[in-house]
Amino acid sequence: MAPLPIVLYNDPVLRAPAAAVESLTPELESFIADLFETMYEAHGVGLAAPQVGRSIRLFVMDADVMAEDEPDAPRFGKQVFINPKITAVGPAAVDFEEGCLSIPDLRESVRRPDQITVEYRDARFELRTDTFDGWVSRVIQHELDHLDGVLFVDRVGSFKRRLLQRKLDAIDQGQYVPDYPYVPRHG
Numbered sequence: 001m002a003p004l005p006i007v008l009y010n011d012p013v014l015r016a017p018a019a020a021v022e023s024l025t026p027e028l029e030s031f032i033a034d035l036f037e038t039m040y041e042a043h044g045v046g047l048a049a050p051q052v053g054r055s056i057r058l059f060v061m062d063a064d065v066m067a068e069d070e071p072d073a074p075r076f077g078k079q080v081f082i083n084p085k086i087t088a089v090g091p092a093a094v095d096f097e098e099g100c101l102s103i104p105d106l107r108e109s110v111r112r113p114d115q116i117t118v119e120y121r122d123a124r125f126e127l128r129t130d131t132f133d134g135w136v137s138r139v140i141q142h143e144l145d146h147l148d149g150v151l152f153v154d155r156v157g158s159f160k161r162r163l164l165q166r167k168l169d170a171i172d173q174g175q176y177v178p179d180y181p182y183v184p185r186h187g
């Protein structure tokens with residue numbers, strides 16, 4: 001296993017709709033292990049395959065650290081989502097600050113449904129349908145967006161987005177470097 005370099009803002013792979021995963025091969029299982037290692041090394045709670053340059057519909061998540069101050073919050077541990085699809089959303093929408101390993105040093109509040117139901121294949125490629133709330137729902141929606149070429153900064157209002165653009169341009173120009181392995185832009 002080895003941590004993989006993470007691609008940063010404006011890399012075209014982050015804008016491409018990712019391809020469905022056909023089957024779970026030993027190579028893919030090894031890739032999933034690498035994704036987890038990469039995510040933990042970067043102190044992330046979710047990481048999508050396109051963020052390491054592989055345009056397939058798969059992401060990993062371990063959001064338990066976000067529940068540290070909430071003893072009653074559900075803990076899911078390491079989760080793999082393959083070919084995920086949101087099949088239902090709850091009525092409530094909530095604002096919450098998000099960040100992204102592909103957009104270092106930038107956080108912004110994003111409004112999303114609080115509850116989602118997701119159909120996906122798990123780490124054993126078994127088809128599941130589960131409903132998630134709160135933190136975990138938030139991470140899943142953020143990561144699922146990556147599989148459709150959508151970034152959280154696309155979901156903030158146009159006024160805020162203009163304020164963020166200078167920072168985004170600076171990331172694209174290599175002026176912000178994360179403290180985890182990454183793919184240099186224009187390098």
Ligand SMILES: [Zn+2]
Nearest residue numbers: 099100101102
């Ligand atoms: Zn992200």
